[in-house]
Amino acid sequence: MKEMGVIATNENQLTLIYSSNTRVGRWTLSYLEGIDKPYLAIDLCKTKVADTQWVEIAEKLNVSVGDLVDKREMEIEVENTSDLDDNDWIKVIQKNDKVISYPIAIMGNKIKQIINAPSIMDFFEVDSAGLEQSPAEGNTLDIERTTDDETFIEGGNI
Numbered sequence: 001m002k003e004m005g006v007i008a009t010n011e012n013q014l015t016l017i018y019s020s021n022t023r024v025g026r027w028t029l030s031y032l033e034g035i036d037k038p039y040l041a042i043d044l045c046k047t048k049v050a051d052t053q054w055v056e057i058a059e060k061l062n063v064s065v066g067d068l069v070d071k072r073e074m075e076i077e078v079e080n081t082s083d084l085d086d087n088d089w090i091k092v093i094q095k096n097d098k099v100i101s102y103p104i105a106i107m108g109n110k111i112k113q114i115i116n117a118p119s120i121m122d123f124f125e126v127d128s129a130g131l132e133q134s135p136a137e138g139n140t141l142d143i144e145r146t147t148d149d150e151t152f153i154e155g156g157n158i
Helices: 023-033 051-060 086-095 117-124
Strands: 002-004 014-018 039-043 047-049 104-107 110-113
Touching: 014 023, 014 117, 023 039, 023 117, 039 047, 047 051, 051 086, 104 117, 110 117
Parallel strands: 002 047, 014 039
Antiparallel strands: 014 104, 104 110
């Protein structure tokens, strides 16, 4: 298994850190494969993310490293996880990629943990242009972007 170097923070390319061993990870990747935008997919079951990068990712998301972990997927016998520090959580992540059940998307300065696969589209400035129009009425649909420099992702982490 190779270790990943610097995380790409290109404004024109999305980096997805995911586990192909999780449902949300696979579904999120399938959304990316269905659009014509550049992306880098980092599958945690094939490539390790460096320990310092996990700390940096958590800091950018304003959470602790332990908050990135889906505790239901842990393969260790720990009743009380409050005693675990960042180093302990990183060891858990490095030993079991499934604990990152929610992929992490990074594009430029934007970063978000993807809870449901369709929310990956928020990174590509998809808005609702044309929804109020009806082709059945003989109208030509206007599907041009109607908003500028606005993001609609909840949580303020983007």
